[in-house]
Amino acid sequence: MDSRTISLVRTTFKAVAAVEGGPEKLTRSFYAILFARNPEARDLFPASMSLQRDKLLTAIAYAIDQLENLDRLLPFLQQLGRDHRKYGIVDAHYAAVGDALITALEQFAGTEMWTEEVEGAWREVIGVMATTMIDGANGDDGPPVWMGTVVEHIRVLDDVSVVRLKLDEPMDYAAGQYVSVSVPSRPRMWRYLSPAIPANSAGEIEFHIRRVSGGWVSPSVVANTAVGDRWSVGSPLGSMTRHTARGRDRLLIASGTGIAPLRAQVMEMAARTDNPRVSVFYGGKYPCDLYDMATLQHIAATNPWLSIVGVVEDDTDPWWTDGSRYSQFSGAIPPTVGKLGTVVVDHGPWDNHDIAIVGSPSMINTTKFRLQGAGVDMSTISYDPW
Structure with missing residues (x-):
């Protein structure tokens, strides 16, 4: 062309x-x-x-x-x-x-x-x-669809669920990729979700799902998923891991359930002995939106190459929520109050970092704009279209 x-x-x-x-x-x-x-x-x-x-x-x-x-x-x-x-x-x-x-x-x-x-x-x-x-x-000799059984459903917030499945056969995917899923209550309606744990030989896989108002699939998943349900899972997609250079420091930015693929990457790196410095910025509107902060803090506590910064726009949970149902890590540092992109830039500079951003299209675009304004080379930033 x-x-x-x-x-x-x-x-x-x-x-x-x-x-x-x-x-x-x-x-x-x-x-x-x-x-x-x-x-x-x-x-x-x-x-x-x-x-x-x-x-x-x-x-x-x-x-x-x-x-x-x-x-x-x-x-x-x-x-x-x-x-x-x-x-x-x-x-x-x-x-x-x-x-x-x-x-x-x-x-x-x-x-x-x-x-x-x-x-x-x-x-x-x-x-x-x-x-x-x-x-x-x-060119793909793997199955067109993997079948899996729901083994656990945890409602961590009123609008966020953690769903764990056991696949009939293991899926080989890279930490940071995403897959399409179809659930029994919404047949042939595929939604993209990112595994929150690395691939493993046992076929275990975990998804974090936020209920989207007016959505066809996510409200049903959050409200109606039951142990024993059979889900269909499509082939892995995504390229966030393809453009990271071995040995370069990394900046990972996520909001809400966008933390799932970055969490999988951090967990995968924690199993290695040689890692670059990794900075994770995890954003939400309220503290309860940082529902998985405890997991990230536990990993950081034993991996000095990893730093975690929580970012919220309001430091008090709203009256209508009782907070995350995940227990909080006792040594957690209080989140920084501010806009995610602004806080990330303020913690810079981020030259010579490979950067991954996961969140809503508006969050991704705003964060890219902030980083570009701070002089970051756009070719170092990875994100996926879905």
Whole structure:
């Protein structure tokens, strides 16, 4: 892909996204076209398509943003191809998806913008994406889905649960990656979750889930998960660990349940004898949101290379909560009061650090902005699109 191709694709996508309701209308149109031309494909997706449309838009936006950074884009697409095996997708589906997306884009771009050159650019980019995803799917000899049984469900806050499963067979994933899960009460509605412990030969896996208001999956998981439930788990995704250099100091930043993948990384490093210095900043609105601080403090107490800083916007829990149901570590240092990104920058400088950020899109963007303003090289920062 040359610079002209990339420019045409980005310009078209930005124009569609700039129209009020454009992204949502684009994805609605795409799926309508796909299902009209390929009725059998509808059975591969859940009854409600709102979450699926959001995922599609996120994936396209991330891929377009990374078109010049193939070292990140191609592994992401290969992983996405492996993950899509859970839907029962085969090679032929990719051509159908590409044609439907081209048709949807042409409808929204209009005749002035949608020229033969623009269509050619999009077909080239979609071709690279489809080929890479197919190669990723066909090159994986592992199962398309792992099955697991819930062995423990701990409601650590009214809106946060820790769920532990025993997989029927072990999954090999890197600490810091995430997987898609489907629960019995919401079949075929996949949600991305990050394992909070490293992979192990026993097939044990742990997830931290926050209830999202208006969400389809998380409210059911937090309220209704029971021991004995059978969950489906998709292939591991994510690249936060791929861009860290051995021996470089690390800065890990998380808010809420975003601590899960960073916790897994810290636990994995604690099993080694030689580690760089690692600084973890764990943020929340209230002290109760730092529900896993005790675990992190216990690890730091016996690993001098690790430092933990809690950050809250308000130092008092709200009246409607009784705090985290996890016991607090007796030697815990009180959290710092302030905005997470500001506190992180104030503890700098962070030159020569590999940086990982996990949280909501707004938290990630705000923290990146703060770090960039402090002179941090953006190429040292890793985060995942979901």
